Amino acid sequence: MKPTAVILKDLAEPSNIAVHSNSELAGNVSAAAADDDKQRKGKDVDPLRRKPELQPIPAKDLARSAELTPWDVLHTLGRAITLARRGAGRGLAEHWGCLKYNQALTGDAASFMALSAEGRETADYYKALQSGELGTGFALALATRLLNMRYPDRFVSIVPADTALRAGWALTSRDSGPRSGYRYRPQFFAEVWKPGEPSRVIPIACKGNHSGLSSSYTQLASASAHVEAVHIGAWDETPCLVFSTELPLDGPLTVHTLEAEGSGGWLDAPARVLDHPLEDDNVFPGIQPPTQSKTPPEPVPGYHVKPDLYAWFQHALARTTAAGLTAFAGDGKATAPYLTKRQGQRHFTGLSHAATNSVQDARHRFLDIDFVGTDHVFRLNRKRVEVFSGVAKNVFRHLEKGQVDQYRREIYARRSTWPRDTWDPRWNGPISVHSDGSVLAMRLLR
Template structure:
């Protein structure tokens, strides 16, 4: 067992991450999709509509091999699940779930990242959970880097798709409104935006496995169906990204990724005032295919953001992203105004179960910037450690007081100014700062 100080150092150590995307992968995924379609026909299951063509991503856009720290990946995962409501608790502590992987990854700048001894042991009992959750962290980290290269003068925000979609559609039987009855959805939306201009949205479907390359082929084929469930604009013109992270018990982890092209995804409708509260809409589910004749065509299952809803959807994405950030900082009162009733506002208004809450009452300075947020004390290899998640104080005050548009203008202007250090000497622990102003840090607890 490593001593705690070594674990903290390992979390800040950059390591190479293998990224796989080529024509052979695209062909293997197409074959896996064809095989699954055949199985569905034989079992008389419903047809799964997928993206018509998945293509490899050019190496220049991926920048492979990518160098990441485990702590940055865990920061990305923690931000992604802040609104997930995965646990029984109704508090704001969902994001601390990322900390269970503190010792799951290993590597250094001279090698490729892989599962550590503890990660391999955990995989024996919690394969689906570990691979799926770590897969989110790697997928969103790499997707952000990819989109930053393609849109250098824009900001990239990752938004949980279920939470965003619930503002317009009833996803489950518990939601009010016309039921979609369709269980396929992307896990996230990447919104690429610039203040005062139309943004572009990419559905992202991400999975993970401990089984091997053939499992990744099947996962990417399935992910194609999840990404296809949302159309923004014209039929089959919404671009998407799909990921499958392979975490073998022997050898380096590999992120397999493909994309679907298209001219859609642009939200160029009338601008909404983002500072205004968002209200639930009741959008009738279904995606309308183009008509081939005068005969009406039945809509396909899924979720269609039509042109008259572009401004509304951009509004929903921005406020959902803000809610995730205030939840990450542990502030109930700041989170509630950014969510609608169907998005789960009540989960932050009611009584919180024991040990599931977090409170925005911690303050620390990193690299000359004051951050406010919440902390968590736990034991790591018998030593007490402190984790801190928060947001730059000046930016958090904008969100706390409802100035979402001002917050977005400032993070856009400051996105290249944040420190890239992976270790904070004064704090004496690993640190990760994201362009949205969020931070995740951990250290041995002082006596």
């Protein structure tokens, strides 16, 4: 059993991540999709509608070896699942779920990251959960890096797709409004934005496995159906990213990724005032294919953001992002106004189950920046540790007051100025600061 102090050091240690994206991968994924279609036809089941022409990502945009720390990956995962509503925390403490992987990864600057002994043992019991969640962390970290490279004059926000879509569509039987009845959806959107200009939105589907390369082919083929479920603008012009993270029980992990190009995804409409509340809309489900004759074809299952919805969707994405940040800081009172009823506003206003609540009442200074947020104390190998998640104080105050436009202007201006240190000597523990102003830090409790 590693000493807790060593575990904390390991979390801050950069390690290499193998990235696999080439024409051979695209061909094998296409073959896996064709095989799945064949099996579906044999069972009298309609083949899935998939994103056509998945292509490799050029190495100039995403290097075939990327350097990350385990703590940065866990920070990315924690931010991604803040509004997931999967646990008894009812939204206020969902992000602490990333901490169960504190000892799951190992590696250093001279090697590639892999599952640790504990990660391999956990995989024996919780394969799908561990591979899926860690896969999300790695995929979104690399997606953000890729889009920052391609759009250096813009800011990249990762938005949970289900939460954003719920503002306009009824996704399940529990949601009010006309149901789509379609279970395929991307897990996330990347909103690439600049204050005062149209955003570009890129659907992302990410999966993970402990099984091997062939499973990644199948997962990427499935992911191509998930990203195809959302069209923004013209038919089949929405760009997308798909990821499958292979976490073998013996050997380094590899992130397999492909993309689909397209001229769509731009929310080109007069911008709304983002400070104004958002109400649930009732968008009729379905994607309208292009008309080839006088009779328009029937809509296909999915979610279509047409031009008349561009301003509304940009509004929904911005306020959903704000909700994720205030929830990450533990402030339910500040989170509720950013969400509509269907998005789960009530989860941040009612009573919470015992030991699952978060309260925004903690303050710390990291790397000469003041942060406000919430803390969590638990035992790691019998030692008590403290974890803090929060947002930079000066930018959080904008969110607390409902000033989304001002928040976005400020973090856009500061996007390249945040510290990149992975350890704070004064705090004496691993630290991760993201360009959205959020922080995740952990230390031995004195």
